[in-house]
Amino acid sequence: MATIVEPQREIPVIADVDVCVVGGGPGGLPAALAAARRGAKTLLLEMQGCLGGMATTGHIGPILGITASRADKATVGGIPRELCERMAEIGEARSWEQSLKAHAVAFNVEGLKIVADRMVREAGVELLLHALFVDSVVENGRMTHAVVESKSGRQAVRAKVFVDATGDADLAFRAGAACTKGRPADGKAMAMGSMFRIGGVAALTADVRTAVLDKTREAVRAGELNLYSVQLGGFGSTIRDGEATVNCTRTAGDCTNVRDLTEAEQSIRELTWRTIELWRSVRGAEGLHLISTPAHVGLRESRQVVGERRITGEDVVQARKYEDAVARCGYWIDIHCPRGLVGGGDVHLCSVNCKNRDCYMITDYADQLPDELYPPDGEWFDIPYRTLVPEKVDGVLVSGRCISADHQAMAALRVMGPCMAIGEAAGTAAALAAQASIQPRQVDVQALRAALTEAGALV
Numbered sequence: 214m215a216t217i218v219e220p221q222r223e224i225p226v227i228a229d230v231d232v233c234v235v236g237g238g239p240g241g242l243p244a245a246l247a248a249a250r251r252g253a254k255t256l257l258l259e260m261q262g263c264l265g266g267m268a269t270t271g272h273i274g275p276i277l278g279i280t281a282s283r284a285d286k287a288t289v290g291g292i293p294r295e296l297c298e299r300m301a302e303i304g305e306a307r308s309w310e311q312s313l314k315a316h317a318v319a320f321n322v323e324g325l326k327i328v329a330d331r332m333v334r335e336a337g338v339e340l341l342l343h344a345l346f347v348d349s350v351v352e353n354g355r356m357t358h359a360v361v362e363s364k365s366g367r368q369a370v371r372a373k374v375f376v377d378a379t380g381d382a383d384l385a386f387r388a389g390a391a392c393t394k395g396r397p398a399d400g401k402a403m404a405m406g407s408m409f410r411i412g413g414v415a416a417l418t419a420d421v422r423t424a425v426l427d428k429t430r431e432a433v434r435a436g437e438l439n440l441y442s443v444q445l446g447g448f449g450s451t452i453r454d455g456e457a458t459v460n461c462t463r464t465a466g467d468c469t470n471v472r473d474l475t476e477a478e479q480s481i482r483e484l485t486w487r488t489i490e491l492w493r494s495v496r497g498a499e500g501l502h503l504i505s506t507p508a509h510v511g512l513r514e515s516r517q518v519v520g521e522r523r524i525t526g527e528d529v530v531q532a533r534k535y536e537d538a539v540a541r542c543g544y545w546i547d548i549h550c551p552r553g554l555v556g557g558g559d560v561h562l563c564s565v566n567c568k569n570r571d572c573y574m575i576t577d578y579a580d581q582l583p584d585e586l587y588p589p590d591g592e593w594f595d596i597p598y599r600t601l602v603p604e605k606v607d608g609v610l611v612s613g614r615c616i617s618a619d620h621q622a623m624a625a626l627r628v629m630g631p632c633m634a635i636g637e638a639a640g641t642a643a644a645l646a647a648q649a650s651i652q653p654r655q656v657d658v659q660a661l662r663a664a665l666t667e668a669g670a671l672v
């Protein structure tokens with residue numbers, strides 16, 4: 214490939230803060246709030262025009278992973294709970310009690326956007342939207358500056374501690390932290406997929422609904438629609454009558470590759486539209502309509518940072534606990550086929566029980582597939598602090614779905630409840646490190662756990 218040499222240039226340092234959080238999704242928003250509430254001067258950088266990450270720009274919901282495995286017992290408190298309660302207060306989410314019973318928080322995307330805006334303002338976080346992080350400056354093994362591109366040009370931010378909440382570990386990767394991607398067998402990560410919102414679904418009679426689902430099943434079996442599940446919503450993020458959020462599309466690809474991202478955006482939009490057309494071709498379903506597709510294709514998995522410790526699938530099913538626990542996760546190993554296959558609607562999960570018996574993962578790499586998927590009922594596994602600390606680089610903590618975890622464990626902790634709890638831990642630790650002028654790996658973990666408990670988090 215041809216290359217060019219970019220000329221060296223001076224860029225303005227627009228901020229000098231204690232904590233800089235990059236990415237305002239489930240892993241980043243609570244991190245910024247936690248750091249600022251502990252008195253750290255905090256800057257939050259987000260490349261989109263709103264906060265919430267996949268929960269807003271990806272239409273993803275409900276918020277899963279708030280309880281112990283198949284139980285009503287909360288595993289998250291603190292900022293994640295507060296966020297949900299703030300949405301419920303303005304009528305944009307189910308109450309916390311209802312959510313615990315449902316093991317999920319159903320909410321409206323616009324409600325999350327407005328609550329997030331209010332909470333960052335109240336906490337005194339400085340927020341830059343439309344600010345794309347592009348590079349890390351590292352001196353003597355410690356990250357000192359983040360380089361940002363926006364309409365204002367190329368600028369730098371200096372911070373004592375950075376929190377990488379980009380989902381893809383962009384910051385840690387550019388700072389030179391070791392990262393893995395996907396499963397060991399072929400390096401493939403979970404498929405991308407987007408949820409979409411529909412209207413007119415409440416007006417369907419039971420017979421028409423059945424006819425729509427039957428016709429969809431036929432089309433999937435015939436290979437005409439690459440849908441991994443046949444549904445008309447019902448468990449999606451919206452709580453508005455007559456609307457549903459549908460979670461059924463799937464496509465393989467590397468979401469750190471711009472060409473794969475482009476292909477995924479377009480092919481999933483096309484698939485969505487063809488699905489809507491098929492539904493509307495059923496007599497009685499002509500009023501079904503597409504309200505919106507997300508601003509960003511849904512991303513499940515890309516880079517995982519190599520941390521001081523790595524969570525594994527074994528940790529999930531054994532419900533392992535750690536003395537440096539900073540968050541809990543009761544969710545299960547939910548691997549969406551990294552090859553993007555749907556197998557006539559039957560191949561939903563990647564495990565030893567997948568019905569696609571010819572897949573090379575079954576014939577050659579079955580030892581890399583999970584058999585057991587759930588922590589024992591009523592249990593959870595701990596997220597140790599060391600999984601947030603990159604092995605090599607100083608000045609950086611990692612939050613959200615890109616913490617140090619193997620392919621199986623990340624398939625559990627990637628849901629938004631645990632990502633938010635991890636975010637609160639990362640932000641609190643970043644503030645403690647910055648205020649004591651120490652590195653994140655030197656933080657007194659028992660003091661961190663005490664601070665989290667005091668703030669209402671469950672550790």
Ligand SMILES: Cc1cc2nc3c(=O)[nH]c(=O)nc-3n(C[C@H](O)[C@H](O)[C@H](O)COP(=O)(O)OP(=O)(O)OC[C@H]3O[C@@H](n4cnc5c(N)ncnc54)[C@H](O)[C@@H]3O)c2cc1C
Nearest residue numbers: 236238239240260266267277346380511512613614627629
């Ligand atoms: C189809 C699909 C269905 C899912 N279903 C559910 C579900 O029902 N319930 C559930 O709880 N979870 C679900 N998930 C998982 C969940 O949405 C994600 O794993 C979760 O959002 C991860 O949070 P995060 O903050 O780590 O990453 P993200 O949500 O991806 O947030 C990352 C943030 O960082 C920003 N960012 C990224 N790079 C940069 C950069 N270079 N500069 C500046 N900003 C940047 C992004 O814009 C984004 O705001 C689903 C995911 C998908 C794809």
